[in-house]
Amino acid sequence: MIIPRHQIIGIILVFVMALSTDARAQDPVQVVLLAGQSNMDGNFPIAKLPAKFKQPPAKVSMINRGLTERIAAGKFFGPEVSFAATVAAARPTDEFLLVKRAMGGTSLAGWAPQWDESRLASKYDTAAGPIYSKLLADYAAAIKDRPARLTGVLWMQGESDTRYPALGPNYFENFKTLIQAFRRDLNAPSLPFFFGRVNMPAAATEDDKKTIKFPYIQQVRAAQERAAREIPGVYLIETDDLNKQSDGIHYDAAGQITLGRRFAEAWLRTVPATKKLPLPGEQFSVAGHPAFLIAASGKAEGKSKPWVWYAPTLPNLPSPEERWMFEKFRDAGIAIAGIDVGESYGSPDGRVLFSKLYAEMTELRGYSTKPVLLGRSRGGLMTLSWAAENPEKVAAFAGIYPVCNIASYPGVAKAATAYQLTPEKLQAGLSAHNPLDRLALLTKAGVPLFAIHGDSDKIVPLEDNSALLKSRYEALGGSMQLVISPGQGHNLWQGFFQCEELVSFVITHAIK
Numbered sequence: 169m170i171i172p173r174h175q176i177i178g179i180i181l182v183f184v185m186a187l188s189t190d191a192r193a194q195d196p197v198q199v200v201l202l203a204g205q206s207n208m209d210g211n212f213p214i215a216k217l218p219a220k221f222k223q224p225p226a227k228v229s230m231i232n233r234g235l236t237e238r239i240a241a242g243k244f245f246g247p248e249v250s251f252a253a254t255v256a257a258a259r260p261t262d263e264f265l266l267v268k269r270a271m272g273g274t275s276l277a278g279w280a281p282q283w284d285e286s287r288l289a290s291k292y293d294t295a296a297g298p299i300y301s302k303l304l305a306d307y308a309a310a311i312k313d314r315p316a317r318l319t320g321v322l323w324m325q326g327e328s329d330t331r332y333p334a335l336g337p338n339y340f341e342n343f344k345t346l347i348q349a350f351r352r353d354l355n356a357p358s359l360p361f362f363f364g365r366v367n368m369p370a371a372a373t374e375d376d377k378k379t380i381k382f383p384y385i386q387q388v389r390a391a392q393e394r395a396a397r398e399i400p401g402v403y404l405i406e407t408d409d410l411n412k413q414s415d416g417i418h419y420d421a422a423g424q425i426t427l428g429r430r431f432a433e434a435w436l437r438t439v440p441a442t443k444k445l446p447l448p449g450e451q452f453s454v455a456g457h458p459a460f461l462i463a464a465s466g467k468a469e470g471k472s473k474p475w476v477w478y479a480p481t482l483p484n485l486p487s488p489e490e491r492w493m494f495e496k497f498r499d500a501g502i503a504i505a506g507i508d509v510g511e512s513y514g515s516p517d518g519r520v521l522f523s524k525l526y527a528e529m530t531e532l533r534g535y536s537t538k539p540v541l542l543g544r545s546r547g548g549l550m551t552l553s554w555a556a557e558n559p560e561k562v563a564a565f566a567g568i569y570p571v572c573n574i575a576s577y578p579g580v581a582k583a584a585t586a587y588q589l590t591p592e593k594l595q596a597g598l599s600a601h602n603p604l605d606r607l608a609l610l611t612k613a614g615v616p617l618f619a620i621h622g623d624s625d626k627i628v629p630l631e632d633n634s635a636l637l638k639s640r641y642e643a644l645g646g647s648m649q650l651v652i653s654p655g656q657g658h659n660l661w662q663g664f665f666q667c668e669e670l671v672s673f674v675i676t677h678a679i680k
Contacts, residue, residue, distance in 0.1 A: 195442065196317040196451070197263045198255075199310070200435070201350075202248055203279075203303055204325035206272030207364070207427070210246030211418040221249045221425070225256035230266040231310055246270070247324065247428030254432035262442050267310055269303035275328035275335050276342035304353055315448045318356055319439045322431050326366035326388050327417060336384020340391035347399060357532035358452055360438050362431055364405045365392055368417055401453075403438065405430045440508070443483060446491035447498065455524045459507040461533075462494060466501045473535040474502045474678040477525075479547030481506035489665040490544075496671045502678045505529055505539075513546065513574065513583040514553030514601065522554040526561065538563040540678045543570045545628060545658070546577065548619075552603035559613035564677035567619040568664050569628050574602045576632040604640060611646035618649045618673040620664055622656030649673065 202208060224230075230248060248266050255264060279300060310316070329335040335342070351359045366389055368382050396404035407430075410423035419427060440458030442451060449462035460481065464474075476497050478486055486494070486506070494504050507525040512518025529535040540563050541551035548570025555562045571577045580598065584591040587601065599605040610617075621634040630652065638648045651669055653661070 195263070195444070196315040196448070197265045198442065199265045199267060199307065199316050199318045200320050200322060201303060201307060202246070202266060202268035202270065202322045204270050204323050205274045205327060207419055208246055208322070208324035209270035209272055210244040210424065211272070212244060212413065212421050212424055214245050216421040217245050217249065218421070218425070221253060225252055227260070227262065228252040228256050228264040228266065230268060231306055245424060247322070247424055247431055250425040250428030251322070251432045254429050255435060258436050259441060265310055265316070267303065267307050269299050269306065271299055273328055274299070274325070275332070276325070276339060276346060277335055279325065279346055307354070317442065317451050318354060318359065320360040320362055320435055321350055323361065323363040324427070326392065327368055327382070330366065330368065330382040330385040330388045333384070336387045339388045340394050343391060343395050344399060347395070347402060356452070358401050358454065358528060360435070360453065361402045362405055362434050363392065363402070364407045364427060365389065367408045403434050405434055446486055446488055446494050454507055454528050455521060457508050457521055459525055459528070460505060462498060462504040464501045464503045465498045475529060475535045475539045476502055476504045476674060476678060477539045477541045477551065478504055478506040479541070479543050479550040480545070481508040485544070489660055492666045493671050497674065497678070500675045500679070502675065503535065509550065511586060512550060513578060513586045514549035514603065515586040518550055518586070519554050519557060522550065523558070537561060540674050541565045542567070542674065544568045546571045548572055549574065549603065553601065555610060555615065556603060556606035559609045559615055562610070562613070562615050563680065564616045564673065565618070566670055566674050567634065568670070569621045569625055569658055570619055570634060571628050572633040572637040573604050574598060577628050604636060607641055607644055607646065611641060611644040616647045616677060617641060618670060620651040620653060620667050620670055622653045622658070622661070624655055624657045627658040
């Protein structure tokens with residue numbers, strides 16, 4: 169049996185990324201892939217590069233025509249120099265790696281990696297498909313020995329496709345194929361894809377002919393605009409006003425610098441800043457909000473790709489305290505994921521974002537349709553509020569001193585802003601949002617609950633939250649286990665985070 173090249177690359181990348189998760193000494197490097205044709209490769213002499221860009225940022229490196237090597241060689245530069253300077257200035261504590269492969273004159277007939285050798289040997293171009301393979305191989309080699317966070321693809325291409333009747337009218341489908349291939353082969357279904365708009369003048373003619381040189385420019389531009397509208401996570405970078413060289417095609421120094429800066433600005437708007445996770449994991453974006461996934465270290469018996477849904481995911485959460493139990497979950501073959509919805513207090517807006525993460529995990533990444541929800545403190549409000557509306561999508565709920573009662577914490581007055589209501593209106597409709605008042609569907613679905621809570625908690629009192637939850641849930645016929653920790657408050661006591669009963673409950677219901 170012959171294995172297609174894209175599958176071989178995918179196998180290599182999965183293996184390499186699995187190895188990289190064991191490198192725990194370093195924070196993940198932010199990886200950006202750059203690809204396309206001549207305006208991505210760079211067609212303007214390095215001598216014209218402003219002096220402030222000739223010293224690459226200390227925490228940015230680049231393989232395949234690295235920044236330092238290109239400058240030393242005195243040849244050409246592309247948008248990478250200003251992209252690097254802009255992202256490094258905006259996020260000075262992060263380390264970046266740019267992986268670039270580009271070649272002038274290449275069309276999507278070869279770039280779109282359908283692995284059809286007859287197409288790769290066509291008159292349009294013969295090297296683009298192999299360039300795609302080399303780009304992915306470069307990436308795999310670059311992250312082999314350290315954790316990495318793949319954060320996007322920068323793409324500048326399309327000029328060649330505007331010349332041929334077999335390509336220009338088919339640009340959207342070929343472009344879609346390319347984007348899907350990147351996301352498939354890199355195992356990153358939400359990988360952000362940023363591309364520059366093609367803007368050559370439609371009336372340009374061959375020097376030795378009176379024929380239109382780029383007859384399909386409008387079709388390609390329309391296809392690019394359609395891609396930005398219709399394909400999630402695809403972002404168009406405006407280029408119509410960029411300075412060009414005398415050939416009217418290639419950007420000059422100012423044009424390349426502006427292009428790189430615009431790529432960086434779009435990237436910064438889209439890609440959340442790095443957070444420190446208790447264990448190495450992937451960080452990505454869902455609907456513009458930071459999310460994370462700590463993959464399982466092995467395969468669990470029973471349920472396919474089980475996962476624990478942790479909340480709240482905030483800049484400082486999950487924290488090192490969660491490491492012990494996360495290791496237990498991971499070693500049992502269970503992944504951990506979460507999304508930062510801000511201080512939502514279980515609001516409708518927060519619940520919508522939770523549903524988007526659920527779709528990302530189940531539909532795009534193939535994880536179980538019934539995760540176990542794990543709410544720490546106000547994460548209880550978030551998870552229980554979502555569970556009340558989606559009981560059929562929940563295997564179980566576990567909480568560490570979970571907030572179950574809006575009236576108890578944060579209080580109606582403070583929560584009202586997140587609900588976009590006045591305190592009076594939230595109070596009047598509290599039963600439509602408060603988890604304690606929305607338990608009937610969870611009991612009907614047979615969702616088991618668990619909580620560990622201190623009896624001296626002054627911030628989230630036991631009697632108004634976990635104890636009241638247990639009382640009401642059992643009165644409705646539901647099952648809930650409550651572990652009460654004597655003398656403990658709302659603190660970082662180790663027993664809350666290394667609770668064998670909680671871990672056993674989560675593992676049992678996650679893989680059932």
